[in-house]
Amino acid sequence: MVQTLRYVINVGYAIIGEDLRLHEDISIEIENGVIIDIRHGFRRDCENVFTFPEGIAVPLLTNAHVHSADYVLPEVGSDLYIDDLVGEPYGVKYFILKKHHMHLQEAIKSFLKSALLSGTYMVIDFREGGIEGLNIAIEACKGTLTKYVPLGMLTKRTPQELQQELNEILKLAKGVALSSPLYYNTELLRVIAFKVMNCKGKIISAHISETEETRRERDFEYLLNHIRPHQIVHGTYLSETEFQLLKDLNIYLVICPRANLWFIGKYPPIDKIYKVGVKVAIGTDNSGWIKPSIWRDLEVIASIMRTKLGSIDPDWILKAAILGGPESIGFKPPIINEGHKAYLMVLSGPLFPIRSAHDKKLALIKRGGPESIALIAMENNIITPHE
Ligand SMILES: [Zn+2]
Structure with a gap:
């Protein structure tokens, strides 16, 4: 686990907002544990960049x-x-x-x-x-x-x-x-x-x-x-x-x-x-x-x-x-949106063919699992379970 105050996650797909809408080729910028910017296209303008072209970012x-x-x-x-x-x-x-x-x-x-x-x-x-x-x-x-x-x-x-x-x-x-x-x-x-x-x-x-x-x-x-x-x-x-x-x-x-x-x-x-x-x-x-x-x-x-x-x-x-x-139980759920604290994960890897999946959300449900979680972001903490 590492701690970092500012980082960017680039992903091929992301489930964004309360309506859990699927977006393609997204960058998510996090500062002091809060998502401050979500935009289309990958970014490199940050010291700490994590890029998963074949990955999907999902709320925890x-x-x-x-x-x-x-x-x-x-x-x-x-x-x-x-x-x-x-x-x-x-x-x-x-x-x-x-x-x-x-x-x-x-x-x-x-x-x-x-x-x-x-x-x-x-x-x-x-x-x-x-x-x-x-x-x-x-x-x-x-x-x-x-x-x-x-x-x-x-x-x-x-x-x-x-x-x-x-x-x-x-x-x-x-x-x-x-x-x-x-x-x-x-x-x-x-x-x-x-x-x-x-x-x-x-x-x-x-x-x-x-x-x-x-x-x-x-x-x-x-x-x-x-x-x-x-x-x-x-x-x-x-x-x-x-x-x-x-x-x-x-x-x-x-x-x-x-x-x-x-x-x-x-x-x-x-x-x-x-x-x-x-x-x-x-x-x-x-x-x-x-x-x-x-x-x-x-x-x-x-x-x-x-x-x-x-x-x-x-x-x-x-x-x-x-x-x-x-x-x-009366708590706000974690969602990926600007202004919300970062509580998300990226699924990527050889056991998780999201790019070729016809229905990305169904693929997430049927094929997601701990073995494909490449990164977990919890505010300032970043965990990469398989490294
Ligand atoms: Zn029980």
Whole structure:
């Protein structure tokens, strides 16, 4: 990694602006971490010039739902049923997190490094273990360039203890993560809703209807009867009626296609989600079983769209990966535009034939990946992963 106060990136293609429009032969000038000039044609009038005639500049992606600490012991118990493996609090995962407590900080650090090298701007983490768990993550993310946004998972189950825990968690985290609203009685949900909603800028996220069982138990209705979350995660078993309600209430849906396939053998109903027009972000979920690279999910989403809808909307997929995550928790997303901070990457190289691709955005979705990220620019920091 090098630091430089002024540099120019020349690229064959660039995805520019909030509408993610494709432009050809572009130079991007960055000064003091801010994009100050974007113009057609390559430039040489700067001491630090990076040129990729066969490359494409893209805003960094956001991984909108992960469990970073699972990185401590990848692929353990991979033949177990989802509840036996990751169900809170008696799934194998929770025993592993406890047993390997001393190694969690290092695991989260490794996870964040992997996220950065995959071109990740922001990671939104369901952090297990209450206050102690958050403190481990806060130590682990020191020095990382990827924006780490922890949501604290609660450990207390009496109103008084829960209130105290919430007071501390809301000081340390962006908000609260619920493994399932069904784990809390009505009184506890009211405590959570009251505390979070009265704490400016804090959010609630919850796993919802990932499995048939949780849908049968009406977790969606139970949550919305007590809490207005900012995002819900999965929605694998929700119908168009519920998606319409999410849209009306401006609640983001975080889809995790590869995680759903791995754990329950089913994909989120992307055709219904797309038709209704719910706002969507993308997450890779449990890092112990799912490689935390959003790129792999992008390709899967494109394949589901092609199968279920008969056509692919690359803009919809890219917007979910770039804009959806930050917007779902009230942050401005990284976009390539003059006046915006530089948070972008350039994909180029022999594994990435963007020049000859008929549809550049679809090629980005289907063929992009960490192996083709030639440069990552984060304000004044430049990372060239393969040099
Ligand atoms: Zn999850």
